[in-house]
Amino acid sequence: MNTHPAKLIRPRSSAILATAALTLTAALGSGAAPACANGLDSSPGSDFAAPDKVSEIEFPVTVSHRGGADVYPEESMEGFTASAKDGFLPEMDIQFLEDGTPVLIHDDTADRTLNGVSGPIRDLSLEEWDAATIKHPQGGEPAQTVTLDEALDELGGEVVMVPEIKPGATSAEVDQVLDVFDERGLKDSLVVQSFDFEAAKTIAQRGYTSLYLTGATLPTESFDEISDAGIEWVGPSKNLPTRDLRKLDKAGFHVAPxxxxxxxxxxxxxxxxxxxxxxxxxxx
Incomplete structure (x- = not known):
């Protein structure tokens, strides 16, 4: 995969950088941290190698699922930042706390990935969320939980991010998230995903690059219906047969299993x- 030139970035918050440095140091000590795929320095403060605009993506592009969930704590700032430094697009999932705050976690419950809290994410207060930590996949140091705003403060506009608005979000919550992106002027630097066709259509109508997530079979909507909705990317399961992946490709979509x-x-x-x-x- 071709990589892009490093980009200059704004100074990071010292608290998050300090946590990232500690996690990286611990991982290096255990032999668990990856070597930089492209030879770039992945220490805090170095420049990102991931593109900062969707128009600059070079294909095929590597999307770091949940920030590299097998290497770093899932959906942690450490994983997102390491991914971006090494030229990969950081991907994250958006759920909502009891007060409506958008936070980054895949599951709709806390139990699998978080320490210190349990149960549905929608039942957690912001205070409980902030007090929780993210488990390390290799038994290393846990990481701090991340809200959507915190991730955008650190990475928004600096790298192409691939957020997913998780199933179960209401149409009002979809608009809420897109409003946050609008306020930050991020239309050029996001690929926004959803498994919900209506949400994916709304994402496109609001001017964002929309990725429609599907399963191990072709979507129930026709290719023309998807295209007419303004959706440019389709993300099928890796288990979709190659012949069907090719059909999506020939229909003109960017295909990313x-x-x-x-x-x-x-x-x-x-x-x-x-x-x-x-x-x-x-x-x-």
Whole structure:
């Protein structure tokens, strides 16, 4: 995969950088941290290698699923930042707390990935969320939980991010998230995903690059219906047969299957695939 020139970035918040440095140091000590895939320095403060605009994406693009969930604490700032530094697009999932605050976590419950809290994410207060930590996939130091605003403060506009508005979000919550993106002027630097066709259509109508997530079969909507909705990307399961992946490609969509174990698996995909999601973007 070709990489982009490093971009200059704004200064980071010292608290998040300090946590990232500690986690990276701990991982290096245990031999668990990945070597930089492109030879770039991944220490805090170095420049990002990931593109900062959707128009600058080079294909095939590697999407770091949940910030590299097999390498870093899932949906942590450490994982997002490390992914961006090494040229991968950080992907994250948006859920909502009891007060409506958008936060970054895949599951609709806390139990699998978080320490210190349990139960539905929608039942948690912001105070409980802030007090929780994210488990490390390799038994290393846990990481701090991340709100959507915190991630956008650190990465918004600096790298292309791939947020997913999770199933179960109301139309009002979809608009709420897009309003946040609007306020920050992020139309050029986001690929926004959803498994919900109406949400994916709304994302496109609001001027964002929309990725419609589907399953191991072709979507129930016709290709013309998807295209007419303004949706440019389709993200099928990796288990979708190659012949059907090719149909999506020939229909003019950017096709990015999910979720491959490592980038090594991504390199085995047909050359016409435009990208892929992986839990370990560093293993080639």
């Amino acid at each position: 999910y979720t491959l174990a490592t980038s090594k698996d991504g390199h085995r995909l047909p050359g016409w695939i435009d990208g892929y999601f992986t839990d370990d973007a560093w293993t080639n």
